[in-house]
Amino acid sequence: MKITRCLWIVLFVFAYKTSDAQSMAYKTLLKGVYDKEFPLVNIDDQDVLEAAIFLDTREREEYEVSHLQNARWVGFNEFDLKRVKDLDKDKPIVVYCSIGARSQEIGKKLKEAGFLRVYNLYGGIFHWVNEELPVYTNGQSTQKVHAYNRAWGIWLSKGEKVY
Structure with missing residues (x-):
């Protein structure tokens, strides 16, 4: 369906x-x-975004092309809770991927592990870039965004698509 x-x-x-x-x-x-029961955070919700730790749940090659500033790579296929064992479970965590499907799944795992304030970034990095918000690689601003694949890349209307 x-x-x-x-x-x-x-x-x-x-x-x-x-x-x-x-x-x-x-x-x-x-x-x-999106699962209606899992909390989303929008790009205009500055209270959450300014206090949050960002976790990039895409694959390593996607993250290396670009990511949100100061985001920590945790991956999807290779995700392991050991990657987040040092994080405070009371602090807000924002997970993201290309559109939010993979990050929602990782977010659920974090909640099951006791993280209390986990949010999925509405629209993922595609929406972030489409709204002309910055992404980075090696600490430098970039226009490049890994578009996952050509079928999903149609949702990225800004930035420079990388496959």
């Missing part, structure tokens, strides 16, 4: 290549991906 919905969304975006149509399609896609 979700795959069929996603296919229709992609077809809609290709048929109507306007930013409004793409934005509406992206929001619809995200509704189908």
Whole structure:
């Protein structure tokens, strides 16, 4: 069911290549991906974002292309709670990936491990960059963003796509 919905969304975006149509399609896609019970944080929620520790749940090669400033790589396929054992379980944690599917899964693992304030970044790094917020590599601002693959890369409308 979700795959069929996603296919229709992609077809809609290709048929109507306007930013409004793409934005509406992206929001619809995200509704189908996110668990309603898992908390999201939006880019305008500065109280949470300014206090948070950011965890990048993408694969290492994606992180190395660019990431949010001061984000710690924890990965998805290779995720291990040992990577976060030094973190304060009471501090806010924001997990993110390309759009938020993988990060939600890692966020659930963190909650199960006793982390109290875990949030999934709404729209992931794609939304972050589409809203013209900065990403970094080696401490330097960059326009490059790993677009995961060409099918998912359609949701990244700003920045320079890297595959």
